[in-house]
Amino acid sequence: MTLNKMEDLKFDATERLSFDYVQGILQPTPTCDTWDQIWNFQAKPDDLLISTYPKAGTTWTQEIVDLIQNDGDVENSKRAPIHVRFPFIEWIIPSLGCVCWGSWYDHVKGWWEAKDKHRILYLFYEEMKKNPKHEIQKLAEFTGKKLDDKVLEKIVHHTSFDVMKRNPMANYSTIPTKIMNHSISPFMRK
Template identity: 50%
Template sequence: MVGDMPLIEYFADNWENVKNFQAEEGDLLIDTYPKSGTTWISEIVDLVVHDGETKTSQRGTIFERVPFLEFAVPGMPTVSYGPWGAHNKDFWKIRHQRDILYLFYEDMLEDPKREIRKVMKYVGKDLPDDVVEKIHQRTTFKAMKDNPMANYSNIPSSVMDQTISPFMRKGTCGDWKTHFTVAQNELFDEYYKKEISDTDLTFRF
């Protein structure tokens, strides 16, 4: 625990270094809630920053090229890093005050190249259409699922057993409908309505 926030043990142990971290000019922070397209946007950003050079994107796994500390831990009694609503609303509220690009998973599914261009504009890149297309093709769900540098296939099964649940699942929106019962859906709707009652932030399901 750090204050009243449940965190993974090694992250909590490193909290002083996190608090004292000083960003350098040109640093990019990708902040997502778990299973919200983290690997997808990380791959896009890495390719955009390197002008769509696919050989560069093969220099290491995605978590080596875009280091991160947040991940889900099966069996934890609480959700690490705090509630979903607060996480999203805090960034949404300051998106115009700070240098923040706020993207939606559903928008990325709807028009990937449009969202890639948003990333390009944000990082100050003006790449030609053929490079945008190359980035798009490199970051489709199928391409990433087949890419060992992005699909976590090199993680030991003792850490991530993909025979139980593959890291790259379906790459779609709305799959919750195949898992939620009517009662669970009603419970979530009640929670969601309460969580976003004080903001104009809305999501598509």
């Protein structure tokens, strides 16, 4: 699926993205148009789903997972921007100033209820901030990877906020200005 490729969306400077509802949740029309494909997606046993509420550590977690999967190879993580390396559906409606997907509470509640049916690892932003090394190790173990301390420290360093904020493969600065203008507000702010 190419649900995340910004280049697939055709914009001109005056065009606005249209929206509609899917199962009662406001979504951009391109998402609505591919909803059957999204809904019918069949994960493989080794697929990893990262499900976060928008602006709640998604990019951070994606970058950590990529580095874990590639044994801390930072050069490999530069192969493409994060939104190309990780297919995703995450939208903010600029004209409305709100996020799609409904409430944070409903999002979290739905995944909490799924814990008895699926193998799920819950990561908490506050814990990741307080002890990133421990949380990264926990995530690595969840994905079946054993990291030596040198690789773990490398991942901690390269996924720190200051490093990621300067990393064009993680900070969304490769997205055209007409879609995301970083001079107005950078993707990674604080």
